[in-house]
Amino acid sequence: MNPKFDEMQKRLTHIGNLNHYIEDLMEKIPGNLVSDKQRKKLLEAITDDDDLSVLLDGLKNPRPPRFVLVGRTGVGKSSLVNAMSGKYLAEVSDVEIGTKEARKFTYESDGQVYFEVIDTRGTGESETFDTNAEDELADVVREFHPDALLFLQKATERAHIDKDVMAAKNLMDKTGGELPLVAILTHIDELNPSRIKEPDNYPAEKLSLIREKTDQLARIFGEHGVATKAILPVSSYIEWNGTGEEEEGSADGNPSIAFDGRRGIEELLDFLEENLDVRAAIHLGLTVRLNRIAIRISERFIKIFSALSATVALSPIIATDIAVLLTLQSILLMIIAYLSGRELEFRTARELLVSLGGVGATGFTLRMVAQQGSKFANLFFPGAGSAISAGIASGGTYAIGKAAVAYYLREVPEDQLGQIVKDARREFEEQQEEK
Template identity: 80%
Template sequence: MVNPKFEEMQKRLSHIGNLNNYIEQLADKVPGNLISEKQRRKLIDAITDDEDLNALLEGLKNPRPPRFVLVGRTGVGKSSLINAMSGKYLAEVSDVEIGTKKARRFTYESDGQVYFEVIDTRGIGESETFDTKAEDELAGVIREFRPDALLFLQKATERAHIDKDVLVTKQLMEKTGGDLPLVAILTHIDELNPSRIKEPDRYPEEKLKLIGEKTGQLERIFSKYGLDATAILPVSSYIEWDREPGGPGDGGQENPEMAFDGRKGIEELLDFLEESLDVRAAIHLGLTVRLNRVATRIAERFIRIFSALSATVALSPIIASDIAVLLTLQSMLMMIIAYLSGRELEFKTARDLLVSLGGIGATGFTLRMVAQQGSKFANLVFPGAGSALSATIASGGTYAIGKAAVAYYLRGVPENELQQVVKDARKEFEEEQESQARIHADK
């Protein structure tokens, strides 16, 4: 049975995904005395032409299961990792004929919902010789599969074969074009000494030190062979499942519950994948695996996009033309985030909230807008001089507004605490801007 919360969130995301279909109606709700028809047209064009926004909207309308290629020796824990990522005992459904004995294609499913699509390479690295013909065939299958990432799995307790496995993986990456994200996953860290301790929050210092050493060892071997991993992440997929006799299959119940959860590093892996995958796959991953967090993750994407759009709007050299346009843009952002929480806002309500919520209250909001417009006057003397500052203020303000909306609508933070949320968000934004400036300066 499909989770009703899943269905409701999927419905909401699909609705937001059609934003471009009703963006004009949304803009038409803006009072005529707030922005001119010319400004309204330019705002619509800026929103509908944004590539990042269009990619996100496409992902919301058409999410799909993530596609992974799993590389690792027998017993490295491939299915255990997939189950640990989903938090469910998934059915491993095969066999799609893919024309090579070097791999099998699976879907991992539960209650009729596909969580992952996987190609599991078989025996790669385990044979004594490198069969060029077979590996070429495998590379062709992988290219046709169009995976989101290649997951290289290596047991933390493994001492031999690591060099060969890394070398074979490098050859496979080269044969598939070399542009696949490669995520190295150090599995079975729970088996490092003392192996009797499985509770992640009880790992002693000696075990944590061993995990660090094993991770460093894998990093050095990757570097030795000139193989770039997008990330190297140590994990434990250790779960004890509560099985009842008399069920289907191997004697266990169809959907066993966790009797013991010894997972470690899985949240970090999921965070990394959600940031790195194709947006359609990332949204599906959030919907199926972390439903309670998917709204916040998607809201964060909208905040980034609308902050960038605010900077674009603010770069207009026309003095005082963008206050109302920014207010409109920020109101739209708040309407989207409210809808992600299951609430619908009218434009007027969103606008009123912008000038009333805690730290985005009327005084602070007005002062920031005055400061922003003041910077525009520099353009009269030094053309273009005020625009960069104005764009930064507009973008930072939108970022803070978005963060406050997430706190208020999705996390239930009370109004009297929003001022601190805004202060923290603006500080976070400024630090990020300074970090980016240093990176550009170093280049």
């Protein structure tokens, strides 16, 4: 096992028990800042948030992503899985799953399961594939509870696409029509000029062919009325050391990468992490992109705590939410710092909050005054002042969280945080305008 993996999983599990974690953090908050009643209300607001509950369940109970793979022999299913993990994974076939038209695999390395997969090897390929077989396969897929159906099509081939698309459509229909479909155009490295494998050196003609093939696949799906979540072109081309008798692998004995020709894999992983069940997304980040999982989780906390800040600020009672908002933002900072491997005292978090104001303590105080002052509008237009205050509080929490991620997880120098705060506020405002 990877020690960094174990340490990060330990941190995530600890934060996943947020009730206890928040209680621990609350003990660090000076008693003269928030009352016992405010502590209770704040804890209720945090733990009653549905989005946060889903995230916490994912932190405590991550599980391998489950995919149904649709594609013909030679389309590059195992190569894609290896490219996604960056490891030469072992294909471990499980027990019989009730149909000859598919096999269930786990992809593993050093005892760690990366993916669980049903390979529908018979779909669209066999001339004898009948309705009974389709029904059996649909039953197996439903019991598997997959996160997505990955439809793989080789970029250099055009034959059989219509038939394969219809097979995928039938499978989706028979499983309830809710299974998200991601189309993946594989082997883009083999498009002309095929000799050029370096992903950063693809010439214009190769890039043009990739766009043409992607558009072609999109048209075919559209013609058959099949909705896709995305159509992503990728190259899974990797040359491995340690797969032959005389080759040496990595220090742990596993094959290592001798040449990396992957392209589009990061985009695929980004898409999956954003769209998978949160438990699967967290597991994917832990196993495949450990250095980015803390940032991903922090981004989720920023979104949730920004919304909670708006809820706190909507209190119509003037000047009662300053301390609670400060506490909420401090907790967000402490969580992000903890994800980086550091533990903050509340006093340190509060001082950092002030410095993240962009212009020091004065700027922080002025924003708080502006926030509370806006509530006087409630005397004339009930609710209007609180709505303004909520926007300020939510945007401020968003900016503070972004700056904390930059400082603790991206190691951005402290003197650049002021600009990050300004950029984050502008980004937040743009997001609000788009809603």
